[in-house]
Amino acid sequence: MQRIAVAIAISVCLFASFVRGSPSPSDATQKGRAFLAGLLDSELGLLPEYRGANVYWLFHDNYLAAKVLKTSHPQIAQTIRSAIEREGIQRSGKIEILFMEAQKPLPFRQYQLTEVRRTANKVLRTEVVTDTALEGWDQYADLLLLACIAETNRPASRQHWDTAMQMWDGKGFLDAAARHDQRYATYKLSLALLAASQLSPPAKPPDGLLDKLLSLQSDSGGWITDYDATGRKIGLANVETTCLAILGVEAFARVKPKPQG
Secondary structure (H helix, E strand, O other), X not given: OHHHHHHHHHHHHHHHHHHHOOOOHHHHHHHHHHHHHOOOEOOOOEOOOEOOOOEEEHHHXXXXXXXXXXXXXXXXXXXXXXXXXXXXXXXXXOHHHHHOOOOOOOOOEEEEEEEEEEEOOEEEEEEEEEEEEOOOHHHOHHHHHHHHHHOOOHHHHHXXXXXXXXXXXXXXXXXXXXXXXXXXXXXXXXXXXXXXXHOOOOOOOOOOHHHHHHHOEOOOOOEEEEEOOOOOEEEEEEHHHHHHHHHHHHHHHHOOOOOOO
């Protein structure tokens, strides 16, 4: 009897340890927001690309951070918005699709990464949409998922979703970029959750996708940029990936998608 009692006690301890090591989605997003808030550069009023970086992206990073921190850290969010306005940058033209703020979301056009200015050893950059049409965009899961969100025609939106899902291989989205880089991008998991929640009716994301996304959060609270076929994390926790992960997890929590028959 004593051995049984000991075995039960060990099992309870192991179970408790497992639960503690598996934070809920709400705990994960709270930790993610704390990570973002802790990156604020008080001098610039902006977040660097990742901890220790000297590059500060207005779009997408800080635009997303201001959105994500609006409720939980309103003063920081306002600081970021004011800093973006100070630099005279009003839009990117692509990432605003997530909030229905893109003026001309479709058709997709080529993107340009530009330097806004330098101050001491810090560089401010942003992404802007050009007037040149983007060819071959349907070979990339992230753009298909953004098109799914931006498209107002329901059948067309659903077709973009279905095409993106054909790239899911059980581990991640094996699109043209993933095949070239030999790694999966974490943020594409987040975009899938966002797109699924905005379809009408909502779509069911692939089994295991949410768990995979949650597993890619680092101890710092930020989400790691990439991972390989074994699940090994590659890269660092950065602002853009963390913001999109928070948005994706919370979008999934708001909607209970029904399986598509």
